[in-house]
Amino acid sequence: MANLTIDVSGHRATVTLTRAELRNAFNDEVIAELTAAFRALGARDDVRAIVLAAEGPAFCAGADLNWMRRMADYSRAENLADAGRLATMLRTIFECPKPTVARVQGDVYAGGMGLVAVCDIAVAVPTAGFCLSEVKLGLIPATIGPYVVRAMGARAAHRYFLTAERFDAAEALRIGFVHEVVPAEALDARVDALVQALCANGPQALRACKRLLHDVADAPLDDALVTRTVEAIADIRASAEGREGVQSFLHKRKPQWLA
Numbered sequence: 663m664a665n666l667t668i669d670v671s672g673h674r675a676t677v678t679l680t681r682a683e684l685r686n687a688f689n690d691e692v693i694a695e696l697t698a699a700f701r702a703l704g705a706r707d708d709v710r711a712i713v714l715a716a717e718g719p720a721f722c723a724g725a726d727l728n729w730m731r732r733m734a735d736y737s738r739a740e741n742l743a744d745a746g747r748l749a750t751m752l753r754t755i756f757e758c759p760k761p762t763v764a765r766v767q768g769d770v771y772a773g774g775m776g777l778v779a780v781c782d783i784a785v786a787v788p789t790a791g792f793c794l795s796e797v798k799l800g801l802i803p804a805t806i807g808p809y810v811v812r813a814m815g816a817r818a819a820h821r822y823f824l825t826a827e828r829f830d831a832a833e834a835l836r837i838g839f840v841h842e843v844v845p846a847e848a849l850d851a852r853v854d855a856l857v858q859a860l861c862a863n864g865p866q867a868l869r870a871c872k873r874l875l876h877d878v879a880d881a882p883l884d885d886a887l888v889t890r891t892v893e894a895i896a897d898i899r900a901s902a903e904g905r906e907g908v909q910s911f912l913h914k915r916k917p918q919w920l921a
Contacts, residue, residue, distance in 0.1 A: 663695045668703070673710035673861045675703045675760075682718025688773060689729035690747065697751040704758040710868065711860040712758065713853060714781055715765040721790065724772025748773070749805050756780040756809060757876070759869045761860045765853050766790050766840065776806030779813035782872070784840040785852055786831045792839065793828040812879065814839040865919055866903040870894065 665688075669676045677699050679686040688696075703709050716722060725733075733744060755762060755777070764778045766786035771793045778784050794810065796803045803810060803823055811819045818837040822829065831843045844852045860868065874894055881887050898904045903919070910917040 663699070665692045665695050666699065668699055670703075670706075670709060673708060674713065674857050675706075675709045675711070676713045676715055677703070679714075679716040679722065682716075682720075684726060685720035685723035685769070686716045686718065686774070687723045687726040687729075689726040690744070692726075693747050693751045697747075697754050700755050700758050700762075704754075704760050707865075709760055710865050711761050711763065711857045713763045713765055713857060714755070714777065716767060718768065720768040720774075721764075721766045721770045722774025722777050723769065724774050724795070745805055752776050752780050752806060752809060757872075759872060761868055761872070763853055763856055763860075764840075765849065767846070767849060769793075771795055772803070773806055775803070775810050778839070779806065779809035783856060784813075785842045785844060785849065785856070786834060786840045787846045787849055788831050788843055789846070790831045790834070791828050792830070792834050793826065794822050795826045797824065798826045810839075862920060864903045864907050864917065866901060867898060867907070870898050 665679065665681055667676075667678045667680055669678070677696070679692070681687065681692070700712070703712050733741065736744065761783070762781040764781035764784040766778060766784055767790070768787070769791045770778055771791075772795050775792065775794055794803050807819075807823075810823075814822070814834075814837045818839075821827070831840065834840045835843050842852065874891070877890055877894075878887065899908075906919075907917050
């Protein structure tokens with residue numbers, strides 16, 4: 663692919679944005695490539711975790727300027743189609759059945775915030791800066807909004823959506839937008855450790871756990887939700903992987919997925 667590379671090693675896949683000279687800003691081509699990459703990797707049985715990474719000083723600076731120039735002349739119908747493709751990319755990553763880790767080595771702006779937000783885990787370096795800059799341009803962070811609000815919480819989103827302030831990695835950690843902040847020289851080791859932890863878990867359990875997370879997030883705690891959770895644990899207990907996991911624990915041996 664022209665704008666990213668895909669590497670699969672063992673049970674880990676790494677998708678790396680390679681437009682360093684353009685601060686990894688995305689356009690329609692990048693959106694299509696990311697969508698295709700996560701669909702393909704999500705369907706592979708040998709892949710158990712996916713890292714989203716980037717080259718250069720920025721993780722993702724949002725929309726590419728040339729793309730924005732083209733969009734300036736779009737009709738409403740063209741804008742709807744264009745925004746729809748971005749929304750599809752974000753949802754594809756968010757709903758990917760494999761756990762995803764954002765390796766944030768640099769600045770994250772505008773639409774790039776959506777890329778971090780749709781990943782399950784995010785680790786950043788102390789020098790990374792974050793900004794939801796849309797309102798400065800007379801725009802709004804609409805397509806990325808549902809994911810960013812879930813990641814940082816509504817209260818923080820009210821501030822940073824409306825002020826378009828830049829905030830640092832320490833603040834991103836405080837509000838929960840990233841899970842950890844580690845020195846640049848320790849970033850790869852920390853990501854590797856997280857991937858190792860993910861890959862040690864039952865592959866089907868991880869898939870079911872992601873479905874559970876999406877089912878219970880912001881859902882009312884009613885009879886229907888309780889019923890879904892009861893069915894979910896009953897189904898996983900009765901599955902081949904669930905039975906193997908329990909038996910391996912009881913017999914003090916490694917489960918088959920680690921053999």
